[in-house]
Amino acid sequence: MAKITxxxxxxxxxxxxxxxxxxxAQGKKVFARVPLPPESFIEAVAIxxxxxxxAAGRIPSVSARESSLMSLVGNVSPESTFETHGTTxxxxxxxxxxxxxxxxxxxxxxxxxxxxxxxxxSLVGSLQDAYLSERxxxxxxxxxxxxxxAGPEHARLARCFEVVxxxxxxxxxxxxxxxxxxxxxxxxxxxxxEARNAHKAQxxxxxxxxxxxxxxxxxxxxxxxxxxxxxxxxxxxxxxxxLEHTETxxxxxxxQINRKGTVNIFDGSITRAELWKKVIANVDERxxxxxxxxxxxxxxxxxxxxxxxxxxxxxxxxxxxxGPAFYKAVLALMRPMVNAPRLGxxxxxxxxxxxxxxxxxxxxTCTPDLVISTAGQRKALAHALYGIMELKICEDDxxxxxxxxxxxxxxxxxxxxxxxxxxxxxxxxxxxxxxxxITLEKTFVAKYCAVDLRTLILYLRHALAPQTGVSDxxxxxxxxxxxxxxxxxxxxxxxxxxxxAFKFEGKVIAVKRTTEAFKIGVAHEIxxxxxxxxxxxxxxxxxxxxxxxxxxxxxxxxxxxxxFTLASLPxxxxxxxxxxxxxxxxxxxxxIGIIHRDVRLDNxxxxxxxxxxxxxxxxxxxxxxxxxxxxxxxxxxxGLICCPPDLVCNPQFDITSDxxxxxxxxxxQAFVLLVLQCLFPSRFKGFRSYRLMQRSSEERKELINLWxxxxxxxxxxxxxxxxxxxxxxxxxxxEQMAQVYLFPKRVTR
Numbered sequence: 001m002a003k004i005t006x007x008x009x010x011x012x013x014x015x016x017x018x019x020x021x022x023x024x025a026q027g028k029k030v031f032a033r034v035p036l037p038p039e040s041f042i043e044a045v046a047i048x049x050x051x052x053x054x055a056a057g058r059i060p061s062v063s064a065r066e067s068s069l070m071s072l073v074g075n076v077s078p079e080s081t082f083e084t085h086g087t088t089x090x091x092x093x094x095x096x097x098x099x100x101x102x103x104x105x106x107x108x109x110x111x112x113x114x115x116x117x118x119x120x121x122s123l124v125g126s127l128q129d130a131y132l133s134e135r136x137x138x139x140x141x142x143x144x145x146x147x148x149x150a151g152p153e154h155a156r157l158a159r160c161f162e163v164v165x166x167x168x169x170x171x172x173x174x175x176x177x178x179x180x181x182x183x184x185x186x187x188x189x190x191x192x193x194e195a196r197n198a199h200k201a202q203x204x205x206x207x208x209x210x211x212x213x214x215x216x217x218x219x220x221x222x223x224x225x226x227x228x229x230x231x232x233x234x235x236x237x238x239x240x241x242x243l244e245h246t247e248t249x250x251x252x253x254x255x256q257i258n259r260k261g262t263v264n265i266f267d268g269s270i271t272r273a274e275l276w277k278k279v280i281a282n283v284d285e286r287x288x289x290x291x292x293x294x295x296x297x298x299x300x301x302x303x304x305x306x307x308x309x310x311x312x313x314x315x316x317x318x319x320x321x322x323g324p325a326f327y328k329a330v331l332a333l334m335r336p337m338v339n340a341p342r343l344g345x346x347x348x349x350x351x352x353x354x355x356x357x358x359x360x361x362x363x364x365t366c367t368p369d370l371v372i373s374t375a376g377q378r379k380a381l382a383h384a385l386y387g388i389m390e391l392k393i394c395e396d397d398x399x400x401x402x403x404x405x406x407x408x409x410x411x412x413x414x415x416x417x418x419x420x421x422x423x424x425x426x427x428x429x430x431x432x433x434x435x436x437x438i439t440l441e442k443t444f445v446a447k448y449c450a451v452d453l454r455t456l457i458l459y460l461r462h463a464l465a466p467q468t469g470v471s472d473x474x475x476x477x478x479x480x481x482x483x484x485x486x487x488x489x490x491x492x493x494x495x496x497x498x499x500x501a502f503k504f505e506g507k508v509i510a511v512k513r514t515t516e517a518f519k520i521g522v523a524h525e526i527x528x529x530x531x532x533x534x535x536x537x538x539x540x541x542x543x544x545x546x547x548x549x550x551x552x553x554x555x556x557x558x559x560x561x562x563x564f565t566l567a568s569l570p571x572x573x574x575x576x577x578x579x580x581x582x583x584x585x586x587x588x589x590x591x592i593g594i595i596h597r598d599v600r601l602d603n604x605x606x607x608x609x610x611x612x613x614x615x616x617x618x619x620x621x622x623x624x625x626x627x628x629x630x631x632x633x634x635x636x637x638x639g640l641i642c643c644p645p646d647l648v649c650n651p652q653f654d655i656t657s658d659x660x661x662x663x664x665x666x667x668x669q670a671f672v673l674l675v676l677q678c679l680f681p682s683r684f685k686g687f688r689s690y691r692l693m694q695r696s697s698e699e700r701k702e703l704i705n706l707w708x709x710x711x712x713x714x715x716x717x718x719x720x721x722x723x724x725x726x727x728x729x730x731x732x733x734x735e736q737m738a739q740v741y742l743f744p745k746r747v748t749r
Contacts, residue, residue: 240635272406279409279445288447292437292455295462299454303337307454314432319393327354327369330391330432337457340466341375349375350386350466360489362414368427372464374475382418382490383498386464386473387426396434399450404429405438412440420495421515424472426463428456479513481554491560497522501560509546509556510618516553523552525621528594532620535592541585541615559616561605566678568606568613575738578606578615579675583731585617586671590664590727597662598622598638599670601677624662633659640689641677642670645707645724648692648700655693668723668734672710675737715740 228235270278280288299307310333319326335352353371361367361382370389373380388411392404408427415425429436435456437448451459465471478484482502491499491510496518502511514522529545532538548555562568569575582604589596596603596617603619622637636643636655644666647653653660677684691697710716711724719737722729 271403272410273402274406276402276406276409279406283445287445290446290448292448292451292459295458297458297462299337299458303457304454306333307457311433311453322356322369322391322393324356326393327356327391331370334457338372338460338464339375340464347466350464351375351377352389353377353380355380362411362418368408368411372460378485381487382415383493383500384475384478385415385418386471386475387428388412388415389428389430392429392431394431396431396450399429399431399434400436405436405447408438409440409445412438416440418490418493419475420493420498421476422474426473430456480511481549482511482556502556504546504556507558508560509558510560511554511556513554519552521621522555525619525623526552526555528620528623529555529557531592531594532589537588539581539585539588540609541581541617542588543616543618557618559605559607559609561607561616564601564604564606564615564678566681572738574613576735578613579738580731580735581615582617582671582674583668583734585615586664586667587731589623590667593625593627594620594623595626595662595664596620596623596667597636598642599667599674600639600642601674602639604674626662626664631661633661635659639670640692641684641687641703642673643692643703644669649704649707651695654695664727665723665725665729668729671734672716672719672723672737676710676716679740 310329314329331352331354338350338352340347340349351373353373354369355361355367355371356369358367358380361371361380368388369391371380372386372389374384374386377384388408390404390408390411392399394404408429412425412427416422419425423441425440427438427440429438430453432453434450435453436450437456437459439446439448463471463473465474478487479498480487480500480502482504486503488501488503488508491501493499497512497514499510499512501508504511512522512525526545526548529543530548532542533545538544543557543559546556546558564578566575569578586596586599598619598621599617604615604617606613606615608614624632624634626632635657636647640655643655644660644663647655647660687702688699691699692703694700707720710720713720719734722733
């Protein structure tokens with residue numbers, strides 16, 4: 001009897017032929033599986049096929065099924081044996097232990113289909129319990145099918161039981177492994193569940209702590225918010241005071257800078273020579289002898305020839321004084337070389353103009369001989385000047401005198417006042433042969449060494465940059481909304497506002513324009529003027545609003561007047577009428593709940609009405625609304641000279657930061673000083689009112705002494721007593737202040 005034994009070979013699978021004495025006696029060959037390399041399995045199958053022809057059809061070919069079967073039974077013990085019948089070659093004897101023998105004989109008739117199906121179902125059900133795939137089950141069944149379908153019925157049944165037992169033996173390690181894995185999985189699941197519960201508990205704890213912290217922070221925030229809300233009014237008030245204090249300090253500082261820079265505290269107080277000496281007293285000597293920088297341009301040959309010819313003729317002629325012929329000759333030479341056409345807003349062009357005979361370029365003063373202005377102007381305007389030229393007929397060593405330099409510097413200061421937003425200015429002091437340039441940047445003065453005429457022309461060409469419009473000396477653009485051709489003259493300017501006269505709808509109006517930083521004050525003034533215009537009974541001593549821009553930067557009003565001076569009043573009657581108009585205007589303002597707060601000489605102008613001069617109160621940017629019985633504390637704003645005496649005389653009151661309640665009587669108290677300043681202007685000349693903000697300043701002491709003298713004066717005490725403690729003053733009494741001055745009669749010739 002031949003045997004094919006399937007042994008557990010670990011990772012080794014193979015076949016080998018084996019004979020026993022019993023098998024040889026019966027003429028059978030035995031094929032037994034021993035541990036062989038995997039490739040020997042193919043050889044063994046081939047030997048079985050060749051030596052057992054009757055079993056060849058029962059042994060499947062080497063395919064995926066053998067691979068699946070080998071992987072299934074690779075680690076299984078005990079061994080399984082297949083037996084077959086037939087003649088074979090003589091193999092080497094090999095002793096094998098008793099194993100389960102699967103005998104494959106000649107092909108018997110197949111068993112009933114139902115028995116095969118039942119066996120397949122039993123095997124499949126048994127193997128599926130081990131969670132095996134369908135493919136290894138099918139492979140095992142195909143290998144075992146010949147063994148199960150051959151032999152007698154009782155042998156087949158025994159073999160079925162043996163196969164099931166063998167399969168169970170194969171399954172047992174897997175079931176044990178699966179049980180172990182299930183236990184491990186259960187333990188791991190328990191660990192995961194425990195970790196999940198711990199994580200959930202920790203998450204709940206963190207969520208609770210976070211919620212508590214959030215509630216605590218919300219509570220703290222609510223408390224802080226309540227504190228902020230409770231202190232909001234106080235904080236806003238304090239901030240407003242701080243801002244107003246800062247603004248006041250800035251204004252004071254700017255006024256000090258302007259005073260220090262110009263030195264000329266009021267016209268006629270010092271000579272121009274003294275002015276120049278005071279200006280350069282603290283200037284570095286090197287800044288007074290700078291060298292003019294070289295320029296990368298040159299005159300054309302024809303221009304050089306014209307300059308040389310002009311100098312030759314100029315030196316050949318004897319000039320006795322500066323006159324029209326002198327200015328005309330200089331203009332004829334320099335205009336073609338300096339002038340440049342206008343090429344739009346970015347390149348406005350430049351033009352040299354003769355202004356020696358002009359009286360209205362700067363207010364109440366003479367003008368320079370020549371100016372370099374923006375091109376296209378009908379006449380030179382202070383706000384459109386690049387620079388000025390002052391011509392002198394003198395020897396070269398007499399040109400740079402303190403008087404001449406002071407005159408040029410004075411003109412620079414006036415241009416600076418007309419263009420407060422510009423930084424740098426220049427003036428040329430020249431006797432044609434010798435030319436000196438002076439620059440002013442804020443309060444810093446510099447003087448350059450003298451140069452010849454050709455060098456001056458080249459420097460002006462380069463510094464003014466007519467081709468590009470980029471220049472340090474370029475005047476600011478025209479800021480008013482009205483056309484420039486309607487501009488008549490500049491009325492005043494500061495770092496806050498610019499005021500000019502314009503032609504508007506057939507009349508001349510005053511237009512005030514401000515910058516973005518100070519538009520709040522102008523918008524407030526517009527609101528006050530609208531309140532005045534909307535109230536019936538407006539007296540002539542109050543202005544009329546002509547227009548206002550929606551953005552609050554500009555408005556126009558009438559009338560345009562001249563300064564309020566004693567010289568404009570011919571008699572005591574005219575003076576008394578003027579005072580009556582001013583008082584009636586103040587009373588009317590108080591009747592509609594407005595306090596001016598800035599009643600002083602500069603804020604009253606005289607204009608012609610019905611062939612007589614009438615006063616008008618202007619500048620309402622510091623005016624406030626008031627309601628009787630509802631006092632409101634504010635910071636002081638307005639002219640320092642008209643600050644109420646109860647504030648000035650209080651040594652503890654800080655004008656820059658402390659608050660007070662504006663009252664109508666304060667306007668009347670300022671009115672007393674206005675009249676006093678008009679009647680006795682010399683008493684107030686040189687008075688540095690900006691120093692009143694310093695509580696220990698001499699100016700503040702002087703003003704306190706002045707109020708004391710007025711209270712003790714036989715003439716002025718009754719007027720002071722009238723306005724000191726009352727809001728409903730007797731205006732008829734205050735009008736009599738005009739009678740304290742003797743107006744000389746003017747003889748008509």
